[in-house]
Amino acid sequence: xxxxxxxxxxxxxxxxxxxxxxxxxxxxxxxxxxxxxxxxxxxxxxxxxxxxxxxxxxxxxxxxxxxxxxxxxxxxxxxxxxxxxxxxxxxxxxxxxxxxxxxxxxxxxxxxxxxxxxxxxxxxxxxxxxxxxxxxxxxxxxxxxxxxxxxxxxxxxxxxxxxxxxxxxxxxxxxxxxxxxxxxxxxxxxxxxxxxxxxxxxxxxxxxxxxxxxxxxxxxxxxxxxxxxxxxxxxxxxxxxxxxxxxxxxxxxxxxxxxxxxxxxxxxxxxxxxxxxxxxxxxxx
Amino acid sequence: xxxxxxxxxxxxxxxxxxxxxxxxxxxxxxxxxxxxxxxxxxxxxxxxxxxxxxxxxxxxxxxxxxxxxxxxxxxxxxxxxxxxxxxxxxxxxxxxxxxxxxxxxxxxxxxxxxxxxxxxxxxxxxxxxxxxxxxxxxxxxxxxxxxxxxxxxxxxxxxxxxxxxxxxxxxxxxxxxxxxxxxxxxxxxxxxxxxxxxxxxxxxxxxxxxxxxxxxxxxxxxxxxxxxxxxxxxxxxxxxxxxxxxxxxxxxxxxxxxxxxxxxxxxxxxxxxxxxxxxxxxxxxxxxxxxxxxxxxxxxxxxxxxxxxxxxxxxxxxxxxxxxxxxxxxxxxxxxxxxx
Numbered sequence: 001x002x003x004x005x006x007x008x009x010x011x012x013x014x015x016x017x018x019x020x021x022x023x024x025x026x027x028x029x030x031x032x033x034x035x036x037x038x039x040x041x042x043x044x045x046x047x048x049x050x051x052x053x054x055x056x057x058x059x060x061x062x063x064x065x066x067x068x069x070x071x072x073x074x075x076x077x078x079x080x081x082x083x084x085x086x087x088x089x090x091x092x093x094x095x096x097x098x099x100x101x102x103x104x105x106x107x108x109x110x111x112x113x114x115x116x117x118x119x120x121x122x123x124x125x126x127x128x129x130x131x132x133x134x135x136x137x138x139x140x141x142x143x144x145x146x147x148x149x150x151x152x153x154x155x156x157x158x159x160x161x162x163x164x165x166x167x168x169x170x171x172x173x174x175x176x177x178x179x180x181x182x183x184x185x186x187x188x189x190x191x192x193x194x195x196x197x198x199x200x201x202x203x204x205x206x207x208x209x210x211x212x213x214x215x216x217x218x219x220x221x222x223x224x225x226x227x228x229x230x231x232x233x234x235x236x237x238x239x240x241x242x243x244x245x246x247x248x249x250x251x252x253x254x255x256x257x258x259x260x261x262x263x264x265x266x267x268x269x270x271x272x273x274x275x276x277x278x279x280x281x282x283x284x285x
Numbered sequence: 286x287x288x289x290x291x292x293x294x295x296x297x298x299x300x301x302x303x304x305x306x307x308x309x310x311x312x313x314x315x316x317x318x319x320x321x322x323x324x325x326x327x328x329x330x331x332x333x334x335x336x337x338x339x340x341x342x343x344x345x346x347x348x349x350x351x352x353x354x355x356x357x358x359x360x361x362x363x364x365x366x367x368x369x370x371x372x373x374x375x376x377x378x379x380x381x382x383x384x385x386x387x388x389x390x391x392x393x394x395x396x397x398x399x400x401x402x403x404x405x406x407x408x409x410x411x412x413x414x415x416x417x418x419x420x421x422x423x424x425x426x427x428x429x430x431x432x433x434x435x436x437x438x439x440x441x442x443x444x445x446x447x448x449x450x451x452x453x454x455x456x457x458x459x460x461x462x463x464x465x466x467x468x469x470x471x472x473x474x475x476x477x478x479x480x481x482x483x484x485x486x487x488x489x490x491x492x493x494x495x496x497x498x499x500x501x502x503x504x505x506x507x508x509x510x511x512x513x514x515x516x517x518x519x520x521x522x523x524x525x526x527x528x529x530x531x532x533x534x535x536x537x538x539x540x541x542x543x544x545x546x547x548x549x550x551x552x553x554x555x556x557x558x559x560x561x562x563x564x565x566x567x568x569x570x571x572x573x574x575x576x577x578x579x580x581x582x583x584x585x586x587x588x589x590x591x592x593x594x595x596x597x598x599x600x601x602x603x604x605x606x607x608x609x610x611x612x613x614x615x616x617x618x619x620x621x622x623x624x625x
Contacts, residue, residue: 006303010422012386025394033410036323079603079604080601080602081601081603081604082602083600083601083602084536085543086532086533088532088533089532089560090520090529090532091520092520094578139599139600139601140599140601142599143601144601145617146596148613168488169487169488169509169510170509171509171510171515171519171533173509173600174508174509174533174534174535174543175507175508175509175534175535175539175540175543175545176543176545176598176599176600177509178487178488178490178491178507178509178598179545179595179598179599181467181593182466182471182491182495182598183468183595183596183598183599185464185467185468185471185495186467186471186495186591186595186596187467187596188468188591189468189469189471189472190403190471190592192468193472208460208488209487209509210373211450211460211461211464212459212460212461212463212464212467212488212492213463213464213488215460215464215466216460216461216462216464216465217465217468218520229460230448230455230459230460231448231454231455231457231460231488232448232450232451232454232455233450233458236450236514237450237451237452239454240449240450240451241451241452243452245452246452249452249455250455254455254456257454258457258458259458260458260461263509266318270400273493
């Protein structure tokens with residue numbers, strides 16, 4: 001799949017012209033079974049491949065629409081904007097990268113938090129979106145999540161965090177990012193002591209510093225099928241161990257087998273599963 | 286005795302030291318030789334100061350990784366009047382990359398936790414060059430919880446390139462174990478003093494780093510990712526590790542500026558590897574001073590102080606700004622644009 005039209009058709013006067021054919025973006029190829037599928041059909045089907053149930057990425061707005069009751073989501077702290085603390089420059093300055101990512105996704109940073117209802121049950125809801133610098137956690141993500149946890153403690157509400165963070169702690173904000181892991185975890189410690197219910201939903205991908213902090217701290221941990229979840233990246237592990245990695249290495253199924261996930265739940269069932277669990281734990285406060 | 290291992294920027298120091306030992310080895314020094322010994326000594330001190338005052342971040346990493354740099358077990362020998370090692374995590378094994386046990390520091394009884402990289406090849410292989418597995422973090426937490434039960438303060442020495450990135454570590458829940466340590470350390474109602482004595486490598490360091498005070502030695506670093514890892518991802522090749530090291534701003538001065546650490550503990554002239562004893566004395570003095578300040582606080586006060594310490598870290602703007610307009614996303618971006 002390409003964004004630009006391929007220049008492989010030659011006109012009668014011998015000049016290259018863009019190939020006509022299927023308009024861009026109508027069809028997509030499934031990453032898993034390689035079937036070419038109609039994009040609309042995928043979107044209607046919870047962003048699942050109709051052929052093999054592969055879970056495609058879901059943008060935050062749609063995740064909220066899938067899980068929360070219609071128009072019930074009230075976003076909090078949306079005015080938090082990331083800052084280039086270090087003056088970090090790799091192939092481009094971090095502040096430029098931020099602007100580009102904001103333009104691409106329409107979000108200020110990778111995290112969205114707020115209050116919503118799930119089949120009438122009030123809760124605090126947060127997500128990290130892997131479209132924004134791999135959903136990595138910098139100051140804004142750490143601060144929003146911490147505030148969300150503190151609010152959940154204060155309001156005595158259940159907390160659901162849907163993680164999609166391939167990047168872990170955000171390198172561009174250096175050591176300040178690393179400390180966000182401690183900050184969110186400390187807030188979760190207080191929430192835990194107060195008796196709050198935290199359900200952590202792990203989606204593809206949840207890695208590094210995000211997996212090694214809030215995403216692993218759920219009272220209940222649910223994973224979407226075949227998501228990549230782990231601490232060190234598979235390439236690093238392969239380079240360190242110099243052995244062939246198991247086929248299912250660092251997938252949801254691998255974590256379930258080793259005892260780190262309570263349930264693997266397919267996306268269409270996710271909302272009702274969450275509701276059922278919340279109902280079991282409703283007397284926790 | 287000067288160290289065996291030479292860092293590239295230490296060359297002028299070693300040259301002067303050779304010169305000095307040659308002069309000193311003469312059996313009947315003339316007044317002229319005694320005079321030149323004196324000048325070379327002065328020059329040597331000046332040279333050490335000059336070289337070590339101007340180290341950039343990548344040089345600091347090299348000093349932090351110096352094979353003769355004192356490690357946890359060296360400090361235990363040098364500063365503890367007594368050490369009773371406690372082994373095992375009661376679940377899987379005894380990780381040699383994290384040493385735990387009761388220790389006496391002057392009049393204070395503490396729980397001593399420290400990461401060990403190994404001094405000999407055998408030791409290094411046993412403890413995976415200081416990279417702990419989940420059992421190491423579990424062991425550390427277990428001992429800390431025990432310390433909390435009996436009101437003992439906790440001292441954590443951090444020195445790791447990072448938590449071990451291996452198949453076994455992933456199978457046994459490296460991510461979960463570190464996360465759990467972060468949360469549970471935030472709940473221990475006794476003083477926790479963390480000091481980065483060498484490498485503060487990412488989550489592997491933070492896993493025993495939730496302290497009431499966090500300090501670094503002058504030539505230690507504390508980073509979200511190793512410079513090599515960062516260079517591999519953002520510069521596409523590890524050979525740019527020096528660039529990544531400078532960009533990550535992870536040495537003492539910057540850590541103070543961002544409010545990550547409370548103090549930078551000075552190292553002896555020419556780095557800790559040149560004088561273990563002097564370094565240990567500085568470290569001990571700092572730990573004892575911090576202990577004295579924290580011991581009068583009650584459990585809830587300690588918890589609150591530790592919470593606020595981490596709570597206030599983070600830099601962002603909080604102003605109502607114009608809404609960000611999104612470009613019309615292509616199908617690639619919305620559906621498959623950023624698969625791993």
